[in-house]
Amino acid sequence: MCGVFGAFCKNGESVLEDIYLGLYALQHRGQESAGIAWSDGGEGNVLSFRGMGLVHIALDQQHLSTIKANSAIGHVRYSTTGASDLSNAQPISANYSMGSLAIAHNGNITNASGIRRMLESRGAIFQSTTDTETIIHLMAHQSHKPPLDALVDALRRLRGAYSLAILLGNRLVAARDPWGFRPLVLGRRGDIFYVASESCALDIVGATLIRDVEPGEIVVIDENGLKSIRIPVKASRGYSCTFEYVYFARPDSMIDGRSVYEVRKALGCRLALRSPCPGAEIVTGMPDSGTIAAMGFAGCSGQPYEKAIVRNRYIGRTFIQPTQRVRNLGVRIKLNPIKSLIKGKELAVVDDSIVRGTTVKRVISMIRQDGAEKVHIRIASPPVRFPCYYGIDTPTCEELAAARLDIDTLRREVGADTLDYLGTEDLISAIGLPSPDVCTACFTGDYLDGSDNDGLDL
Ligand code: SF4
Numbered sequence: 001m002c003g004v005f006g007a008f009c010k011n012g013e014s015v016l017e018d019i020y021l022g023l024y025a026l027q028h029r030g031q032e033s034a035g036i037a038w039s040d041g042g043e044g045n046v047l048s049f050r051g052m053g054l055v056h057i058a059l060d061q062q063h064l065s066t067i068k069a070n071s072a073i074g075h076v077r078y079s080t081t082g083a084s085d086l087s088n089a090q091p092i093s094a095n096y097s098m099g100s101l102a103i104a105h106n107g108n109i110t111n112a113s114g115i116r117r118m119l120e121s122r123g124a125i126f127q128s129t130t131d132t133e134t135i136i137h138l139m140a141h142q143s144h145k146p147p148l149d150a151l152v153d154a155l156r157r158l159r160g161a162y163s164l165a166i167l168l169g170n171r172l173v174a175a176r177d178p179w180g181f182r183p184l185v186l187g188r189r190g191d192i193f194y195v196a197s198e199s200c201a202l203d204i205v206g207a208t209l210i211r212d213v214e215p216g217e218i219v220v221i222d223e224n225g226l227k228s229i230r231i232p233v234k235a236s237r238g239y240s241c242t243f244e245y246v247y248f249a250r251p252d253s254m255i256d257g258r259s260v261y262e263v264r265k266a267l268g269c270r271l272a273l274r275s276p277c278p279g280a281e282i283v284t285g286m287p288d289s290g291t292i293a294a295m296g297f298a299g300c301s302g303q304p305y306e307k308a309i310v311r312n313r314y315i316g317r318t319f320i321q322p323t324q325r326v327r328n329l330g331v332r333i334k335l336n337p338i339k340s341l342i343k344g345k346e347l348a349v350v351d352d353s354i355v356r357g358t359t360v361k362r363v364i365s366m367i368r369q370d371g372a373e374k375v376h377i378r379i380a381s382p383p384v385r386f387p388c389y390y391g392i393d394t395p396t397c398e399e400l401a402a403a404r405l406d407i408d409t410l411r412r413e414v415g416a417d418t419l420d421y422l423g424t425e426d427l428i429s430a431i432g433l434p435s436p437d438v439c440t441a442c443f444t445g446d447y448l449d450g451s452d453n454d455g456l457d458l
Helices: 016-025 112-121 133-141 147-156 200-204 242-248 260-274 291-301 324-333 358-369 407-414 424-431
Strands: 003-009 033-039 046-052 071-077 092-096 099-106 163-168 171-176 185-189 192-196 208-212 217-222 225-230 282-285 309-311 335-337 346-351 374-379 418-421
Touching: 003 016, 003 099, 003 163, 003 171, 016 033, 016 071, 016 192, 016 200, 033 099, 033 163, 046 092, 046 099, 071 099, 071 163, 071 171, 092 133, 099 133, 112 133, 133 147, 147 163, 147 171, 147 217, 171 192, 192 200, 192 217, 242 260, 242 424, 260 291, 260 374, 260 424, 282 291, 291 346, 324 335, 324 358, 335 358, 346 358, 358 374, 358 407, 407 418
Parallel strands: 282 346, 346 374, 374 418
Antiparallel strands: 003 071, 003 192, 033 046, 033 071, 092 099, 099 163, 163 171, 171 217, 185 192, 185 208, 217 225, 309 335
């Protein structure tokens, strides 16, 4: 999962500060590296800066404020293909015979390795191990065509997930795969147009959400405004990622016209109706991922919601556990129950999903140590039984708790009194999109099949 952001200003105003802010708002989508690419205006040369780590560590805000550029893109990366190093940080930029370009990509191109092998056999030399670089090589392969035509030709050959912010010289281009896996939105503030992975990044720069980029659409933004063209691939159905609503996206974002916050509350409500916990004295959420669904659950069950588990917000991914004592503290360093709320009580604890099952197991053990009488676990999505191939770093089937164990065995394994999940139909109706428009592959194994045009006729 990654985040992309782009901006183009018609009147020449610099947009680099907006890119930096937009990436800040998208930090939850990737913490490994961050980068910005911009056009130098005159010749349409593309320059870039990339670094490892969080946005404020990877990018020198002071330095960026000295650069003037009216079109730019940015990226925050969470690796799903390619190693976690600077050579794979994005945006990826290149100069080829038809000009300069840079690409920021969210998603995972499922036929990238086949295309890469074919291009390498024809002499292409790849600089990184990311699937994104495939797009640049496919374009270079069509170097007799104008850059936009070469881009359209490259995209029609791809399968899988790509939401892209691209600089073609001084033009800003947004593109979303024909299946619509990952979100991508357009926004505007005065003379500045924006493209962003999520609408929360538009809010931070004071822009208004115009609309989502449609599946299979390419939007070209330049001095003349917006132009929309299509990727010539006919998708047999849509695959908008349901997990974006369940967990990945920020709750203050809108995806395909739906409020992520409202969807999460609806998921919790449906869970309460499908699998009530009549004896529970309080409903609480696993922070922060289960909090909103827990509020929805409590709202529909009529049971009181309490924020009974508190999360330390300042624990980074790199928290070191140098001694046995610190290792033993485990999850308590991150999450701590409020004992007075749970002692002697029967609890319904709502979370968004169970992946490996290790966190929920530790939390239940901690809650019991702190005196809870009974712990009912309710999960606001169906069991995750299959890996994602579309840009989310889920473990293999062997590591997925719900793939290894049936629900009752998993309940015993994690130490819950009861455990239940939401059904796939409830998930889809809470989102409110027609079922042929959404991806549920990590729950159902219903992957994008081979019937859609794979465009491999190079
Ligand atoms: S497999 Fe799951 S996480 Fe991946 S795109 Fe589909 S719904 Fe989203």
